[in-house]
Amino acid sequence: MEILSKRIRHLSESATLEMARKSRELKARGVDVINLSIGEPDFNTPDCIKTAAIDAIHSNHTHYTPVAGTAELREAIAKKLKTENGLNYSAQQIVVSNGAKQSIANAILCLVDPGDEVIVPSPYWVSYPEMVKLAEGNMIDIRATIDQDFKITPQQLEEAITPKTKVFLFSSPCNPTGSVYSHEELKALAAVLEKHPRIFIISDEIYEYINYKGKHESIATFENIRDRVILVNGVSKGYAMTGWRIGYMASTLEIAKACDKLQGQVTSGPSSISQWASLKAIESMNCVSEDVTEMVNAFSERRKMVIEKLNKMPGIKSNQPEGAFYIYPNISHYFGKTNGSMRIENDTDFCVYMLEKAHIAIVPGAAFGNPNCVRISYATSKNILVEALDRMENALEELH
Ligand code: PMP
Ligand code: GLU
Numbered sequence: 001m002e003i004l005s006k007r008i009r010h011l012s013e014s015a016t017l018e019m020a021r022k023s024r025e026l027k028a029r030g031v032d033v034i035n036l037s038i039g040e041p042d043f044n045t046p047d048c049i050k051t052a053a054i055d056a057i058h059s060n061h062t063h064y065t066p067v068a069g070t071a072e073l074r075e076a077i078a079k080k081l082k083t084e085n086g087l088n089y090s091a092q093q094i095v096v097s098n099g100a101k102q103s104i105a106n107a108i109l110c111l112v113d114p115g116d117e118v119i120v121p122s123p124y125w126v127s128y129p130e131m132v133k134l135a136e137g138n139m140i141d142i143r144a145t146i147d148q149d150f151k152i153t154p155q156q157l158e159e160a161i162t163p164k165t166k167v168f169l170f171s172s173p174c175n176p177t178g179s180v181y182s183h184e185e186l187k188a189l190a191a192v193l194e195k196h197p198r199i200f201i202i203s204d205e206i207y208e209y210i211n212y213k214g215k216h217e218s219i220a221t222f223e224n225i226r227d228r229v230i231l232v233n234g235v236s237k238g239y240a241m242t243g244w245r246i247g248y249m250a251s252t253l254e255i256a257k258a259c260d261k262l263q264g265q266v267t268s269g270p271s272s273i274s275q276w277a278s279l280k281a282i283e284s285m286n287c288v289s290e291d292v293t294e295m296v297n298a299f300s301e302r303r304k305m306v307i308e309k310l311n312k313m314p315g316i317k318s319n320q321p322e323g324a325f326y327i328y329p330n331i332s333h334y335f336g337k338t339n340g341s342m343r344i345e346n347d348t349d350f351c352v353y354m355l356e357k358a359h360i361a362i363v364p365g366a367a368f369g370n371p372n373c374v375r376i377s378y379a380t381s382k383n384i385l386v387e388a389l390d391r392m393e394n395a396l397e398e399l400h
Pocket of ligand 1: 098099235246
């Protein structure tokens with residue numbers, strides 16, 4: 001008899017976390033590895049947020065909170081959605097979780113029955129397929145090519161819909177491509193979804209603030225589908241708070257209550273201290289906005305530099321990311337090439353070659369839906385990025 005359940009045996013390890021782990025292990029062995037695998041801001045959490053957490057401890061905000069989050073934080077999130085995004089949600093429609101990751105998992109588990117189809121534009125974030133698998137749903141991916149800036153068309157969405165479709169799940173700004181859907185593009189997708197009232201939309205907006213294009217656009221803006229949108233966001237990326245583990249979702253009361261019930265049996269509410277820190281972040285744009293702007297400007301400069309350098313490397317093709325802090329170049333030109341005993345046949349070989357030869361950690365593209373690509377995170381300092389890309393260029397030159 002197997003010890004571990006089928007559920008866990010069939011689940012893949014997160015490729016982003018796996019590469020981050022491998023690079024940490026090599027580093028511990030004294031290898032000078034540059035880690036461009038994991039996506040997290042290299043900036044520190046702004047001071048006033050840290051102070052709010054320390055104050056929370058001294059004020060004994062150290063007990064269980066309500067499962068869906070403190071009343072104060074849920075109110076602040078509802079207010080943020082109103083003032084920044086023009087969306088009307090009551091505090092009761094908000095559920096705070098241990099990161100946006102848990103919010104997405106909650107929503108999938110509350111909506112998807114075995115055999116239900118979940119449509120996901122590809123490239124997609126690495127954890128979506130595994131979360132759908134946990135819910136025993138079937139993921140249907142719609143392939144978006146680099147020539148369409150990795151964004152799906154309304155026709156593609158329409159064609160993927162079947163009587164079994166239950167959820168449409170996507171991120172904009174997108175991890176791994178950095179693609180950002182415009183207001184018009186979202187409106188066109190909403191028009192398709194309007195015709196299919198059984199379909200729910202999970203809109204992952206965790207990169208809201210990391211947007212080089214301008215104002216953030218949410219698919220929840222469209223009244224015709226608004227009641228079927230589960231909006232997911234959090235503090236990890238925008239406020240450099242990845243380790244605090246606070247994300248949230250906003251939806252109809254029915255779905256919010258279901259997620260509250262699920263979370264109540266699995267994790268309870270997230271850390272009380274992190275919730276008070278997140279309240280400060282969300283409520284006090286005035287004390288953190290400078291830090292956020294500084295961070296986003298730095299990402300923007302790095303993005304420009306990374307695109308320029310990658311464009312100069314023979315055979316590498318990339319799009320122009322408009323948000324997040326990743327680039328997802330096509331590296332298939334190098335398939336079939338060798339350097340001594342090292343041969344590159346696929347995206348994983350390419351990443352292993354880069355790790356062993358150039359000591360840089362990047363993630364194979366197949367984990368995000370396209371095995372001709374790799375994902376590079378540029379959420380690290382400019383000097384380190386220059387060094388990493390120089391190393392990559394040298395390693396590529398040695399491939400024949
Ligand atoms: N969605 C996307 C697209 C992400 O890149 C991440 C990053 N981990 C998450 C969700 C989860 O974020 P969190 O740290 O809030 O769980
Ligand atoms: N979202 C980040 C990434 O894609 C963090 C790692 C993860 O949670 O998988 O690298």
